[in-house]
Amino acid sequence: MSATPSEWTYREAVREAIRAALRGDPRVFLMGEDVGRYGGCFAVSRGLLEEFGPERIRDTPLCESGFVGAGIGAALGGMRPIVEIMTVNFSLLALDQILNNAATLLHMSGGQFHVPLVVRMATGGGKQLAAQHSHSLEGWYAHIPGLKVLTPATVADAYGMLETALADPDPVLIFENQTLYNRVGPRECAPQPIFGAKIQRQGTDLSILTYGASLWKALAAAEVLAEERISVEVVDLRVLRPLDEEALTAAAAKTHRILIVDEGWRSGGISAEISARLMDRAFFDLDSPVARLCAAEVPLPYAKQLEEAALPGVDTIVAAVKGMVHHHG
């Protein structure tokens, strides 16, 4: 929160994006547990109740399935709800609504019923919140046709993707990594596309494909590696569904070595899909097998040392890159 006047935090960016949407469109409202009086469990919505009142900053009871379903219905009824689920871990209670209704209604109704719903949720570990509050399931959600899955990593995306998501006629899930809320960045209020990856650092020896909180770890690792004259390109995937296949193949064509960094579990995660797409579309461009650095396949533990060991870190990224560059260089 040590932002200069031209900067703000990720948290503030999300809040102001919500505020702008509420001001700009009477159909928009925010609903979820403790978004109002409490100010949001991560303080994202603090102050909004005062400006917009309890109808539009709607505190819900504890009932994830119920209020996500209500969001679907409100979207069908012409509103533009932003539903906040405190963390992705609790969203499992609403998964039936998300998959069997939100993602399915348009197709199942033969194109009649659009569901312009935005669901925001916090995701990820790193705060010692243990196994029921720390998982990164955004990549898992990317399996579901009918959904769009956004993972804003930058403060600009935190602001700008929400606006675009609200303009989308289909259900969009936005995953905000818990560790990013205090990140500071330039105060920019432009809408951002909800398709397409973005190169965040140019490099030539190897490309890291990543998203969310790991973007910053990857950039820090690239910095370290640069000192050892290893030139790493860092790509922020930004959107996990649909994946930007062109960006993936472009990375392979450019650096011929790919490391995927993902805080989700490895088996069947988004890292698997990216690797499989590269297998499919860039096999002959690869000098070495695509590598994956993911969360350990364990329920995330509380103890600091265990949690740190379970998640990708700057050190492990550096080590992985070195291993790849040296072995196959």
Add this chain to the structure above:
Amino acid sequence: MSATPSEWTYREAVREAIRAALRGDPRVFLMGEDVGRYGGCFAVSRGLLEEFGPERIRDTPLCESGFVGAGIGAALGGMRPIVEIMTVNFSLLALDQILNNAATLLHMSGGQFHVPLVVRMATGGGKQLAAQHSHSLEGWYAHIPGLKVLTPATVADAYGMLETALADPDPVLIFENQTLYNRVGPRECAPQPIFGAKIQRQGTDLSILTYGASLWKALAAAEVLAEERISVEVVDLRVLRPLDEEALTAAAAKTHRILIVDEGWRSGGISAEISARLMDRAFFDLDSPVARLCAAEVPLPYAKQLEEAALPGVDTIVAAVKGMVHHHG
């Protein structure tokens, strides 16, 4: 159901495995919606109520989260519950219990609380049951650490995996493809391992890795291809978590061309993980990129022509294999 005395159906095999377990161990009981009076929505448990009574063939109300959670608790309390969820589509309502409790308790409790729970559910399309009754999510479940994911394709496995699953101290999910219940096979009552893939047909030109209902499509395709002198190996994965990595790499080492056939959605499905493992462990053995033939990424539709087009079929498998063998042969 046109079984000879030495044969029985997949349905009967499952039923008799349950019966044997109930007879052999007083801790075993079956619970789920309509397993008793109705006889099971796929008639699997028909007749068991009469033999074992309503305590052990326990009809539950409609509450997937409630009765799966009750199964977890009963397992903790020393029972060996077999919980039946009618279809995987409804299991989304119980996903919180499955992921946040069943899969997590042992680790989160530091090794104190084992959850010897078996959950059976029907999966898959092919019966024109549309978008809320037809999805294949078993590969998706394989993302979750702490679970074992079984997909018996053969009548022998339908019988034999249940016994082994019940002896396992950890939660095991068994996915029974809806289209397999009437399949006939030899009447064998042996326990089967719940780890390891199995080669169902030897071949040299290409390996198809598959599981569940697709196994039979792949075998039929191999038959057709044999007439055109294309020799296809067919591997039944049998277990989606943990994956038998040795079997995957052995296939690559032998035939150098791999086609994965999966009735789940492609992006982020088990097909992605298999491809990624091969990338990781068998990259230099591959003559051509691993290919994937999966369900179309759509909510499965009702109309026969649409549903058929959405799922892998013998024809599309044959075409995919030919494409791979001819292009890169």
Add this chain to the structure above:
Amino acid sequence: MNAGKNAGGPAAGVNRLDWLREMLRIRRFEEKCVELYSGGSIRGFLHLYIGEEAVAVGTVACLGPEDAIVGTYREHGYALARGVPSGVVMAEMFGKREGCARGRGGSMHLFDARTRLYGGNAIVAGGLPMAVGLALADQMQNRARVTCCVFGEGAMAEGDFHEAMNLAALWKVPLLFVCENNLYAMGTPVALELAGTDLAKQAGAYQMPAASVDGMDVDAVAVAVRAAVEAMRSGAGPFFIECRTYRFRAHSMFDAELYREKAEVALWKKRDPIPAFRERLQSEGLLTESSWGEMEAQVAEEIREAVKFAEAGTPEPVSELTRFVYSEPCP
């Protein structure tokens, strides 16, 4: 509220002959479906409403054109009563593009934007939270519309039912909960499904007004629904109505009916809502033998046309398979 007490006869302007015709249309339509199922033109799951027609007809009769319905997989009656053409419903079951979901839904997933029929939902109780949201949208946009969600008594064991009841009651949205209590959830009798079998009393836990009516009597259903809808339109908040009814047929086409006695079915068939209502109209002098005959003939003709329409339809082409997974860009 007890429907018998608070309300008199049908509202002015109501044509109860139409109600009889609607019930008959549903009955004959579904009888045809059974035939077509045996013939293979209809596939998948087929849940018949036969015996329960008075509930849909009595309910829909009290809704305005702007109101919404959220139904279950046993929703043919609602689609037909609501005015989705029978040919379009039939075409859906044939998997044709002329169907009300372009063949993607089939029997369990009838959708129609024009009449605001939001399914055809086949996850038991899964439509109820959505119905809360539809009603909330009306409330927030100050529209005097109501939403009506329908479900079986079995759905009341699902958490989603309770979450929806609580939200609706807390937020006082104009949502009518219509419970079709046909005594069984597939093969499970209500006493094994619910610890509290006095269903209207359940609503009390949410401070929601409730009524329990004879679901075999279309007049009784309509009286209760009308009163509820009128109250809701003037801001009274949600309402719960239990309709005590019975399904005469198997749960679906895959049901050996091991769980109930033939005698019980026979007893309920004596209370068939169609003959009962027909006799009532006759005794009231509103219907003659010959007008009944005409009605039967008209309905038979409609069903024949519906089948023809469905048969003549185009199978939704495979090239369209991936359409509507996402919205198409506006032109």
Add this chain to the structure above:
Amino acid sequence: MNAGKNAGGPAAGVNRLDWLREMLRIRRFEEKCVELYSGGSIRGFLHLYIGEEAVAVGTVACLGPEDAIVGTYREHGYALARGVPSGVVMAEMFGKREGCARGRGGSMHLFDARTRLYGGNAIVAGGLPMAVGLALADQMQNRARVTCCVFGEGAMAEGDFHEAMNLAALWKVPLLFVCENNLYAMGTPVALELAGTDLAKQAGAYQMPAASVDGMDVDAVAVAVRAAVEAMRSGAGPFFIECRTYRFRAHSMFDAELYREKAEVALWKKRDPIPAFRERLQSEGLLTESSWGEMEAQVAEEIREAVKFAEAGTPEPVSELTRFVYSEPCP
């Protein structure tokens, strides 16, 4: 049942001084936790039970060693009252291998097989279905044990609560539902959480007997719980008890407490269960000033030892990270 009516004083053989000591242990333990949190030795979420101690102590006092508890993330009180050594609990919060979950759980996930403490569950209402199963296992194995599940009033909006209530009532399992009604779910007051705010009445919808007691009075809690547990042990089926209580501190360490008035907190603090009970024991002649002083000293000493134990513990080694994802082969 109203606890005040049906039951007299504490059961024979009960040492109410122990109850005072238990409440004090919990209080002092948590006060220490706050300090340690500020110092960084404890991290993650920390939910304090301060103000609510009478509920855990009164409840646990009536359970036998073979009974089970399924708690929430606000469960320190249950772990301590149940007899998990305070050092072991503290070590857990320090992430040490000597902790009751080997450092994997932290404050929200205390587990202890010996005392049958099944969490520490941090999905609101997520432990309740599991509790049904534990009770079912006892019922099916003819053991006269009971299971006690604890939850906040906020949990009653979750579908899982209703599914668990319905299953427990239908199957008549020996499960005690203890609702800690502290008036808020994080920042949401009960009136915005539940359409029916008479909580004991909710149990009525499931035909489950219920009581509502003053959760600031350990005697009242114990009287109600004892009666319920006795009935359950002789097969009466589940029971619901609302304990009206209040949390004196913020929801967790990340709570600006924007949602309630300081005056309200102050008012409730006047009803602090510890001084109230202490005075009662004094006026009954069971406690003297000096024995109170001793008690304070003993507890302080215990907490000091607990911290020492935790500090001296070994951080669960990283090499053990993947242990216990699956069971280890039996030796």
